[in-house]
Amino acid sequence: MSKQDSHFINVFGLVLGILIAIGIVLFGVARAVGNSTQRKEVQQEDLYVKAVEARVAPPVRIAVAGADNAALAIEAPTTSAAPTMSIPADGVALYDAACHTCHGPGIAGAPKIGDKAAWAPRIAQGTATLYKHAIEGFTGQHGVMPPKGGRTDLPDALIEQGVDYMVGQSR
Numbered sequence: 775m776s777k778q779d780s781h782f783i784n785v786f787g788l789v790l791g792i793l794i795a796i797g798i799v800l801f802g803v804a805r806a807v808g809n810s811t812q813r814k815e816v817q818q819e820d821l822y823v824k825a826v827e828a829r830v831a832p833p834v835r836i837a838v839a840g841a842d843n844a845a846l847a848i849e850a851p852t853t854s855a856a857p858t859m860s861i862p863a864d865g866v867a868l869y870d871a872a873c874h875t876c877h878g879p880g881i882a883g884a885p886k887i888g889d890k891a892a893w894a895p896r897i898a899q900g901t902a903t904l905y906k907h908a909i910e911g912f913t914g915q916h917g918v919m920p921p922k923g924g925r926t927d928l929p930d931a932l933i934e935q936g937v938d939y940m941v942g943q944s945r
């Protein structure tokens with residue numbers, strides 16, 4: 775073996791040794807971190823355990839007649855009631871809640887409240903048409919008026935009051 779070769783093997787062996795040493799150190803560190811007691815404590819924490827149990831719980835629980843079903847009541851996940859949208863009291867409140875978004879700033883092609891020039895030709899169509907377009911929705915040359923402004927849960931009469939209010943402000 776030439777002198778050069780043996781020199782290379784020496785350096786190569788040294789580098790290899792260092793890399794192996796680093797690997798062993800890293801392995802030890804990883805083990806230490808993975809085994810840290812803190813983690814086990816979290817996994818045994820009451821809230822954590824409950825949350826996990828809730829997530830893996832079967833979706834349906836059956837109460838058995840004559841048996842003690844108390845656990846059902848306690849463990850059943852409490853789902854907060856769906857937020858119910860409040861029903862505006864009158865045309866003005868309806869306007870604020872459902873129409874102002876578009877008709878206030880006049881976005882998406884909506885005729886702006888108070889803009890007499892924009893409303894004149896619409897008012898000229900007659901109230902019945904305005905009611906119909908507001909309730910059933912309407913696509914005109916300017917944009918799309920969604921049925922009831924998106925609040926299809928509301929009664930027609932309330933929408934008509936909202937139209938009356940907007941028209942009254944825009945004459």
Ligand code: HEC
Pocket residue numbers: 868869872873874875876877881882883884885896899903904905907908912913914915916917918919920922923924925933936937
């Ligand atoms: C998402 C936006 C949007 C909302 C919310 C909205 N509108 Fe409109 N509305 C429009 C647009 C756009 C037009 C104009 C359509 C066109 O002429 O091209 C319009 C037009 C109208 C018209 C005139 C219809 C006609 O025949 O010219 C009335 C009346 C009206 N809206 C009432 C309402 C009422 C009442 C509400 C609330 C309950 C409401 N709008 C909510 C977008 C909206």
